[in-house]
Amino acid sequence: MSTLQSIPTLLRSHGLRVTPQRLAVAELVLEKPIHITARTAYETLRSAHPAISMNTIYLTLGQFESSGLLSRFEVGGNTVFDSNTSPHHHAFCKRCKAIIDLNDEQKELPRLPAALEHWHIDHEQRILSGTCPQCIEI
Ligand SMILES: [Zn+2]
Numbered sequence: 001m002s003t004l005q006s007i008p009t010l011l012r013s014h015g016l017r018v019t020p021q022r023l024a025v026a027e028l029v030l031e032k033p034i035h036i037t038a039r040t041a042y043e044t045l046r047s048a049h050p051a052i053s054m055n056t057i058y059l060t061l062g063q064f065e066s067s068g069l070l071s072r073f074e075v076g077g078n079t080v081f082d083s084n085t086s087p088h089h090h091a092f093c094k095r096c097k098a099i100i101d102l103n104d105e106q107k108e109l110p111r112l113p114a115a116l117e118h119w120h121i122d123h124e125q126r127i128l129s130g131t132c133p134q135c136i137e138i
């Protein structure tokens, strides 16, 4: 996202009406690079916004995704929303649940398996799972 735009302007430019709850979610997930689940967003916001529900947060994150403000992927049984909307791969630490972006990965698709010979593949997202250096040291 552009840092020159304010959050309300950004929401409006993506066809979203500015509501207090939408604004609260947007300030959490759109102001800095983040990978976040709806549950974590809820736990982060609920003290400052007692009226906000888990369902509202999930729906709002889904609206942001549909509007192109967030991307989404699944890892470790969770749906993760990502403020980075350009195509990229991820690495996931199974112990501390850290997720990092692999932005420098080549964008070319690898050679396809024979089973996909007649497919047209336009998207690939890899998730490399393992243990991060901090967790190996423990
Ligand atoms: Zn770790």
Ligand SMILES: [Zn+2]
Pocket: 035, 082, 084, 088, 089, 090, 100, 101
């Ligand atoms: Zn990411």
